[in-house]
Amino acid sequence: MQIEITSAFIEELIDLIDHKNIPAIVEKLEDFHPADIAEIMDDLSFEEAIYVFELMDDDIVSDIIVELEEDVRERILRRLSSKQIASELIDDLETDDAADILAELPEKKKQEVISEIEDVEHAKDIVDLLRYDEDSAGGLMAKELVKVNENWTVLTCVKEMRKQAEDVDKVHSIYVVDDENKLLGTLSLKSLLTTPTKTPIRDIFIEDIHFVEVNEASEEVAIIMQKYDLFVIPVVDDLNHLVGRITIDDIVDVIVEEAEKDYQMASGISQDVESSDTVWQLFKARFPWLLIGLFGSLTSGNIIGFFHEFIQQYILLITFIPLIAAMGGNVGVQSSAIIVQGLANNTIRDGGMFKRVFKEIALSLSIGIVLSILISLFILWQGSDKIYAVIISSALTLVIVIAALIGTLVPLVLDKYDIDPAIATGPFITTTNDILGVFIYFSIAQMILT
């Protein structure tokens, strides 16, 4: 069932496209899932991708569009008329995917497409979803769900569900509401299958369920669904009316994006890129942090320059510049990574700041002391003057403790002010600690040696 998409496969396909061999292309792609077709299209040039897209069956184009990378999708949508977008894509999509695509269109075209949607209920649901922030529960939810009234019996319930199921692609969960559409609980398929048909729903539904409020942040929804192993979670408004549901596949996307963003941030990459992007896209994503690094290391350089007469007297000192800079950087990156990860997976509780700082000092002090002993032994073994062991040990320990504190405190403070703590990882931390490191190192050296 799983077909591997290899470079060789893509090359064969490009060859067929070059020769406009339509039957062969159609045959080659007919067994693929829309997600595979989208993956293949992302690997082609835009002209090749659109060529393939136009050969696809009407009933899968909407699923392909949803799975495409944003820039490719945007260019394809620009080619389609509002009527085409409404009838060929939006009509076939679930409300959440439809709203996501509409949100990407320019305002004028968006309004045109909405007015072209045939099913008025569908259009209304989509317009409703467009109101919510894309990073909130409302921005993630879909309107399609199966709900039953607490006053129905199992029999009415099955009959009503049959009707509703016509409009719903997959039945994930059956929600129980009261006459005012307020969420009461869920009905398990198991009890629906195993209870006599005359039993009222009121007697068999599960009351104690998890739900989220429509304005809840998507990261929060992810934490809740992950913690309680939920596949789908109902969304309510502030009056507890059932307004939608979020499925785990969308949450998996949130989790992966969040993790990738943090990883890229820690690696000094400022935009979401991947290895297949163009040189220019990669350049734009990589250059900003390098520029900051450039200014940072010029500052370190200036500090070294400030001490140059002193250094010329004690030239051996320069051989430890890499050590001081690297250790400060490495320890700082470790500390910030642990904090950023703890904030992301919610294991860092509010409060307890004092205890955390104290622990970090104890930890970095012991790391500093162990490394200092090693480096001192090395210096003595090398036959250098004992005084260098004193200088390097004290500078190294101080630099490590300060680096650990910066790595711990800066992300915590950023998080407190609702700024993404991941900014304070990677190049930010290494640059800051480079500057502080050389300053501390040469200050201590000058103090001891002169």
Add this chain to the structure above:
Amino acid sequence: MQIEITSAFIEELIDLIDHKNIPAIVEKLEDFHPADIAEIMDDLSFEEAIYVFELMDDDIVSDIIVELEEDVRERILRRLSSKQIASELIDDLETDDAADILAELPEKKKQEVISEIEDVEHAKDIVDLLRYDEDSAGGLMAKELVKVNENWTVLTCVKEMRKQAEDVDKVHSIYVVDDENKLLGTLSLKSLLTTPTKTPIRDIFIEDIHFVEVNEASEEVAIIMQKYDLFVIPVVDDLNHLVGRITIDDIVDVIVEEAEKDYQMASGISQDVESSDTVWQLFKARFPWLLIGLFGSLTSGNIIGFFHEFIQQYILLITFIPLIAAMGGNVGVQSSAIIVQGLANNTIRDGGMFKRVFKEIALSLSIGIVLSILISLFILWQGSDKIYAVIISSALTLVIVIAALIGTLVPLVLDKYDIDPAIATGPFITTTNDILGVFIYFSIAQMILT
């Protein structure tokens, strides 16, 4: 429904435990989900945690055990007899969770527990699961599933499902098999609800479904479920017999663990730790890479020492050591991050190595040239000799290109030999590039200046 667990809450609880106020503790915790209780226990000392654990209702202890951190669970299991583990925990758990817990026990205790399991079928299923590697589809799957025969009618099907559903906690999917238990497809709840009861299953099931083979790596299962938005995937043996199913919640754990591991690796952390771990645990996780960094930076230092007479003549050169080291490190980290992420999310196809290397050279060359222009302008503005602009520009560009190549090639090569490419991120890359950087820098400077 979601109750925030704050530091204040934990402190109040500890206070109640200190005063052995059992009714107050039970009341405080009674509305919590087992996952919350486990989270709370992870925040307590072991003695406090076991005190709370022993107060919990019998019907939730098995769910709590599953959610605990491994070290806490291990210590609790050590206190329980084999009979207790079998009757209080294993009997109540689904086969996958039961097998995971058994796998953590010492061999002898494991055998004892298995012999104490009352339900022979349950025991057989668990023993079967224990055969598989924990990082394979077999290691992730559970035996609990609902299956129907293609020859049944909708009516028989509903009757049979009622029986099977008794043993299955949640019905995720209904699998269709032939008389030999070979997987044929799935039956949607929708068609079950909307088809006349006399229709044979053969006529209404969905044939074209995704499945995985029992020895498939868990990362592969994750990629497949993510790509096709699956909530549950059936697992077959090599003869296509249906042997189990994997649910998305377990896959979410795989995805999160994988992402956290890569992030920690890139940050120089060699074991899975979090901010609440002990100083000693954190030390063990953080020290190894620092030690490697120590040796690396001593090597850089030795290279600088090798050039010390030359440097004394041209002391201005030392002010650019941080620049060369930082830029090489930063560029290398960026390159390796893009490759490691591409390998993790499967967007890097096999082959095309030559094209990728060529692109990386073009990209790093343009980055190097732009940064060199900036640094040359700075040097000239500073009033230093033009020759320094030439030295720094050529060294910087060369260091950046080499760093980019190392960052690109090393993870790709490691991956080819089935070694985790994430090793070649973070400290490994920065240390290597530090050493190469200073060597290239002073070699070029010496060539030009003498």
